């Protein structure tokens with residue numbers, strides 16, 4: 001009897017694993033980050049204490065309340081991110097609501113951007129990566145690893161509003177095109193839309209000088225690439241949520257978050273109406289770090305001196321990923337688990353010379 005059980009379980013084990021990437025339901029992946037958008041707004045909507053503080057409401061709390069207020073947290077979060085709270089609840093999974101003990105955190109001890117993005121893409125909170133000015137990432141990211149796999153070679157691209165993505169993803173070594181800040185797009189043969197985006201980008205308002213462009217350019221450049229060049233893995237990194245928060249402009253911060261939600265819908269609608277991508281493509285959304293909260297005036301900032309700014313969130317949807325909606329189970333997840341999760345979603349096991357945290361099993365195991 002025991003022998004029969006063993007044979008039976010080996011048989012189940014063989015058919016149940018999905019190591020063969022050719023049979024994977026998820027063939028393409030789109031990763032989106034919006035820099036430093038707090039879980040507090042994502043899960044609870046606008047914060048009325050910040051909105052009524054004249055230091056932060058840009059003299060127009062009426063606009064904030066008219067646009068984002070609702071009778072409870074559920075109403076408020078739907079007003080801020082209607083696509084996320086419809087599509088993810090219906091078809092995906094969203095993690096990070098600490099009110100249920102569903103905790104997602106930076107594993108790195110710094111709680112700012114370069115260490116956060118590096119943790120996302122290497123699965124390794126390397127403590128020597130401790131500055132936004134850090135030179136090119138010494139580690140092979142999961143994007144670079146996938147770019148070495150036959151199916152993904154030359155089919156990965158990244159678009160980031162912030163100039164540091166060239167270094168974070170080690171554009172030079174990885175061979176992955178990284179279009180960051182004021183880089184021109186389209187190469188020697190740009191489409192007419194790419195030409196226009198390049199022109200508008202150069203002639204646009206530059207509130208952060210050369211370090212970062214407005215998100216609108218990053219978004220349309222990425223969409224043009226998605227439509228014309230058909231990447232299998234596309235990374236889009238928006239930055240305005242962080243910049244307006246640092247500037248103490250709560251209205252602009254909320255508007256930037258809402259705009260990202262509108263763009264997530266545009267991306268998803270494109271995917272699901274395109275035969276090349278439809279029902280074969282997953283979407284993963286997250287942030288590099290959180291921001292202050294308990295001391296309300298510190299919502300503008302984030303680093304190891306700002307309590308709570310290690311608190312993050314993420315959402316995922318795609319073929320084969322169970323529709324669990326908002327995850328209300330108590331658990332502890334870390335940003336360092338995302339890299340292996342991306343690889344496993346696509347049917348690979350990410351390997352590199354540095355330690356890599358394990359994938360998030362509740363997404364991968366069906």
Ligand SMILES: [Zn+2]
Pocket residue numbers: 036112113242243246302
């Ligand atoms: Zn920041």
